Amino acid sequence: MTMDSKLVILFFAVAMAIASSAMASDPSPLQDFCVADHASKVLVNGLVCKNPKYVTEKDFFFSGLDKANNSKSRVGSIVTPVNVAQIPGLNTLGISLVRIDFQPGGLNPPHTHPRATELLTVIEGTLGVGFVTSNPENRFISKVLKKGDVFTFPIGLIHFQINLGNDPVVAIAGLSSQNPGVITIADALFGSKPPIDVNVLTKAFSLDKDVVKYLQDEFSD
Secondary structure, eight states: HHHHHHHHHHHHHHHHHHHHTTSSOOOOSSSOOOOOOTTTTOOOOOBBBBGGGGGOOGGGOOOOOSOOOOSSSSSSSEEESSSTOOOOTTTTTEEEEEEEEEOOTTTEEEEEETOOOOEEEEESSSEEEEEEEOOOTTTTTEEEEEEEEEEEOOOOOOOEEEEEESSSSEEEEEEESSSSSOEEEEHHHSSSOOOOOHHHHHHHHHOHHHHHHHHHHHOOO
C-alpha cells in the first residue's frame, strides 16, 4: 500500500469518526430558527417548522420557572421541564432545561437521558448526586453539592439526585437536546405496559417472584 493510499484511508477514517460524533447529538440548525409547529400531523425526526411569517416572541418565551411546583410525589421531588414542548422556538437548537424541586429526603430516582448530557446547578440546599459508568466497570461516581455547585451527568448514563438536608432543595439543569427524553429505571422495568415476564426480572435481579410481582403492582399504578 502506497503512502498516498494510507493517507486517503486515514482521511476517510477521521471523517467517519467526526460524522459519527456529530450524529450523537441534535443536528445543527440550517436557518436562524425553526419554530415547532405542534399542530402539524407530519412525522419527522424532530418537529415540523412553523411558517416564519407567523412566528412571534411567544414562540421563544416561557414564564414561571421561579415558582416551586408541588414536590409531594411518591419520591418527594418534581421536575418542571422547559423543552421544545414548552418553547417551540427551541426546535433544532439542541438545548433545554429543567427545574427540580426536592422535599427533605426527596429523590430524583435513578434515570437516564438517552439524548442529552446534563449540567446541574444547585440553587438552594444540599444535594447528593451520582452516576454509574457503563459495563463492565460500572463505577459509581458521586458528590455532595451545595448552593452554587455544578455537576455534569454524561449522556446516556444512569444518574440520580437526593436531598440530604432538612430543607427543600432547588436545582436547575441544562440539557444538550431540545427533547432529551428520560427513562426512569424502576418505572421502565417494573411498570412497563404490558409487563415484562416475571421470570426475566426474577433472574436479572436475583429476586423472588413474589417480590417482582409486588414491584410490578406498585409501579403499574
